[in-house]
Amino acid sequence: MNLFLFELKKTLFNKRFAYLLLVIALGILFLFGRNYYFQSYIEKEQEKKIVEEIQYGQSLIRQYQNNPDQANTEELQRQIGSIVDVLFKLLHSIGSDDWENRLFLEIDYLQKLVDFQEVGGQFPLTSREIKERIVTNNHLLAKGIPPEHPVYSLAVPNFIKQAVDLFATTGAIILLLLAAGDLLTSEFENHSIHFLFVQPLKKTSIIHSKVWSSVLIYVIMTVVLISTAWLISTLFGSPGTFAYPILIRDATGFAFLPMHQYILAIFALISSVALLVIGLTIWWSLLVKHSLATLFGVLVILVVSYVMTSMIHLPASVNPFQYVIPIKSVLNQTEHPWWSAIPVTVGAFVFFYILSLVWVRKVKLS
Amino acid sequence: MIINVKDLKKQYKKQEVLKGIDIQVESPQILALVGPNGAGKTTLMNCMMNLLSFNEGSIELLGKKHTDTSIFHNVSYMQDNRILYGDLTAYDHLQFICNIQKLHTSRIQAVADRVGMASYLKKRVRSFSLGMKQHLLLAMSIISEPKLLLMDEPINGLDPTSAINMRNILLELNAEGTTILISSHNLDEIDRLTSTIYFMKNGELLKESLDDFATNNYTLRVSHPVMAQQVLNERGLTFQMTDFESVSFEETIQPLHIVLETLYNHHIQVLSVQNERVGAERRYRELFESELSS
Numbered sequence A: 001m002n003l004f005l006f007e008l009k010k011t012l013f014n015k016r017f018a019y020l021l022l023v024i025a026l027g028i029l030f031l032f033g034r035n036y037y038f039q040s041y042i043e044k045e046q047e048k049k050i051v052e053e054i055q056y057g058q059s060l061i062r063q064y065q066n067n068p069d070q071a072n073t074e075e076l077q078r079q080i081g082s083i084v085d086v087l088f089k090l091l092h093s094i095g096s097d098d099w100e101n102r103l104f105l106e107i108d109y110l111q112k113l114v115d116f117q118e119v120g121g122q123f124p125l126t127s128r129e130i131k132e133r134i135v136t137n138n139h140l141l142a143k144g145i146p147p148e149h150p151v152y153s154l155a156v157p158n159f160i161k162q163a164v165d166l167f168a169t170t171g172a173i174i175l176l177l178l179a180a181g182d183l184l185t186s187e188f189e190n191h192s193i194h195f196l197f198v199q200p201l202k203k204t205s206i207i208h209s210k211v212w213s214s215v216l217i218y219v220i221m222t223v224v225l226i227s228t229a230w231l232i233s234t235l236f237g238s239p240g241t242f243a244y245p246i247l248i249r250d251a252t253g254f255a256f257l258p259m260h261q262y263i264l265a266i267f268a269l270i271s272s273v274a275l276l277v278i279g280l281t282i283w284w285s286l287l288v289k290h291s292l293a294t295l296f297g298v299l300v301i302l303v304v305s306y307v308m309t310s311m312i313h314l315p316a317s318v319n320p321f322q323y324v325i326p327i328k329s330v331l332n333q334t335e336h337p338w339w340s341a342i343p344v345t346v347g348a349f350v351f352f353y354i355l356s357l358v359w360v361r362k363v364k365l366s
Numbered sequence B: 001m002i003i004n005v006k007d008l009k010k011q012y013k014k015q016e017v018l019k020g021i022d023i024q025v026e027s028p029q030i031l032a033l034v035g036p037n038g039a040g041k042t043t044l045m046n047c048m049m050n051l052l053s054f055n056e057g058s059i060e061l062l063g064k065k066h067t068d069t070s071i072f073h074n075v076s077y078m079q080d081n082r083i084l085y086g087d088l089t090a091y092d093h094l095q096f097i098c099n100i101q102k103l104h105t106s107r108i109q110a111v112a113d114r115v116g117m118a119s120y121l122k123k124r125v126r127s128f129s130l131g132m133k134q135h136l137l138l139a140m141s142i143i144s145e146p147k148l149l150l151m152d153e154p155i156n157g158l159d160p161t162s163a164i165n166m167r168n169i170l171l172e173l174n175a176e177g178t179t180i181l182i183s184s185h186n187l188d189e190i191d192r193l194t195s196t197i198y199f200m201k202n203g204e205l206l207k208e209s210l211d212d213f214a215t216n217n218y219t220l221r222v223s224h225p226v227m228a229q230q231v232l233n234e235r236g237l238t239f240q241m242t243d244f245e246s247v248s249f250e251e252t253i254q255p256l257h258i259v260l261e262t263l264y265n266h267h268i269q270v271l272s273v274q275n276e277r278v279g280a281e282r283r284y285r286e287l288f289e290s291e292l293s294s
Helices: A002-012 A015-037 A039-066 A073-093 A099-118 A127-143 A156-180 A185-189 A192-197 A203-236 A259-288 A291-311 A326-331 A342-360 B041-048 B069-073 B090-101 B106-115 B130-142 B160-175 B187-193 B225-234 B256-265 B280-287 B289-293
Strands: A245-250 A253-258 B003-012 B015-025 B030-034 B056-061 B075-078 B148-152 B179-183 B196-201 B204-209 B215-222 B240-242 B246-250 B270-278
Touching: A002 A203, A002 B090, A015 A039, A015 A156, A015 A203, A039 A073, A073 A099, A099 A127, A127 A245, A127 A253, A156 A203, A156 A259, A156 A291, A156 A326, A185 A192, A185 A259, A185 A291, A192 A203, A203 A259, A203 A342, A245 A259, A245 A326, A253 A259, A259 A291, A259 A326, A259 A342, B003 B041, B015 B041, B015 B056, B015 B204, B030 B041, B030 B160, B030 B187, B041 B056, B041 B148, B041 B179, B069 B075, B075 B130, B090 B106, B090 B130, B106 B130, B106 B160, B130 B148, B130 B160, B160 B179, B160 B187, B187 B280, B215 B256, B225 B246, B225 B256
Parallel strands: B030 B179, B030 B196, B075 B148, B148 B179
Antiparallel strands: A245 A253, B003 B015, B003 B056, B196 B204, B215 B246, B215 B270, B240 B246
C-alpha cells in the first residue's frame, strides 16, 4: 500500500501525465467546437444530398422517356416520379421544427425506393442502408426521440458517445501507453529500481503497485474524458436523451441499444483491453527494461495479434485481442454477443500479471 | 557477525570481476573499500545488496542471508544519485522510507537538520545540485538508523563543509554502533575516517590496517624560511618548501625532532606546526604503482 501511494504521488506530480490529461480535455473541447461550428452546415448538407437525389431521379425520368420501349418503363417512370415528389416535400421540410413529419416523409421516400428497386429500378442506396434508415426512423418515432446528426450532434449523450468512440478507436490504448507505458521501464532506465530493491519490500509488491497505478491512470483518463465531454455539452449543447437508439446488427437482423447501454458496453470493452495492455506492458517491461522497446513491442503485439486473429476468424470467446478495436464488437453482434471476449481478455491480463510476479523475483541488474 | 562474505566469485562473461572475496566483520567499525575504477568495488557492494547475482560464495549480513529482504530494516545502501525521483521532493523520498520502515515521520525533520538539508526539504529533487543530492542520499541512508551502512562514493560532489559534516555524521553513527563500509576515491577522507582499508585490485581484496603504514605529514611555518632551507640542506635532510614560508616533510623519512633541533640550533623560530596523518594514499601508491605510472 505504501509503495502504491508513493507510485501515485510520482504519477500525479509527473508533468507528462498532466499534459496528457490536458490533451484529452483540449481534444474534447476541439471536438465540440468543430460540431458547434458545423451546425449551420447540417441543413445545407441535407439539402445538398436531397437535391442530388432529386437530380438523379429526374435524370432517370428523362432516361425512361427517351427509351419508352423497355419493359417496365412505364411503371418505373411512375414510381421514380412519385419518389421525386416525396423528395421535394422532404426538401421543403428541412429547417422546420416538425421532425416527426420529416421522419414520416423520409420513411415514405425510403419505402418507395424499396418498391422501385423491387421492380428493377436502380438507385445509389443499398437495400441494407435503406432498411437501416427505415427501422431507425420508425424506432425514433415510436420512442418520440428527435433525430440527431450522427457526426455533429451537440446533445449531451450523443456528444459523450462521440468522445467515447474516439477514445475507443485506439485512443485509449495509445494514451494509456503514453501515460503508463514506462512506469516500470523508467525505474530501470533511471536506476531508481536499485533504490526499491534495497528496501524491505518484496519485489512482487513493485509489480502490484505498477499494475494498480496503471489501472488508476486509466481510470483518471476516463474520468477526465467523460467529465469534460459532459461538462462542455451540458454548458453549450442540448440535453438529448440517453435512451437515444444505437442501431446494432445481431443474429435476428437489427436491434437497438439505448445510448447509455452502448456507452457502458464500450467502456466495459475498453477497460478489459486496457487491463490486457497493462499486463502485457508490465511483463514486456521486465523483459526488455527499455521504454521505447516496450512501447513499440506492445503495439506490435497488439496490432499483429488483432490482424492475425481476425484473419483466422478465431472465436471471440478465446480471442483476447478481440477488443483492440472494440466498437465493431458492439455494433456487429451477428456471430457473438458483445461481451463474449471479456473473460478471455481479463484472463490474459491475469496471466501476464502472474507471469510478471514470477519474473520479477529473478530480476537482477544487468 | 555483521558482515560475512565468503569466497565470493563473480564473472561477467569470461572476465572474473570478483576473485574469491572474503570479508568478516564482527564488531561495529568503519571499513573503507579502495581501488581504481573497474576494480570491482561497486560490483561487490551490489552483490552484497542482492542487486547482482554471483557465481560462487555466500553472503550473510547481520546473521541473515543477503537475499532476505527483511535485512533492509537494518541495512542501508547509499548509492549514486540516479536513484532519486526528480519530480518528487526530498521530503517525499524520506517519507516513503519512513512509511516502508514503519518509522515516525518526525524523524524526517531531525535527519534533515542533522544532514544540513532542512532548507530544501520541500523542494523538488530536479532542482538540486550534486551536493544537495548527496545530502538527500545520506539522509535516506541514515534515517532508519541502520546497523550496517554501505556507501558507494558518498563524498562525490560535496563541498568541503559538507564533506566535513558527512565525516562527523559517519563517525557519530559508528560511535552509536553502526558498521560502515565506504567506497571512495578520496583517500584523505578515508585517512580521517578509518584505519581499516580493503584495497581492491583486479577483483581481489587486500585487507590493510592503516596503523601499519600510516605516518604523519608535518608542515612547520618558520621565522626565516630562506635560512631554514639553507641549514636543512646543509644537514642533508629531506623536505619541501611550501608557500615560501613553510617546511614540509613526512615523519617516516625525516623524524620531527631532528628538524626541530636543527632549526633551534640556528635560532630559527617555529611559528606553527601542522600535522596531517597520511597512509591510504601512500599505500595506494605502492599497490597501484603500475596504474599510476601508465
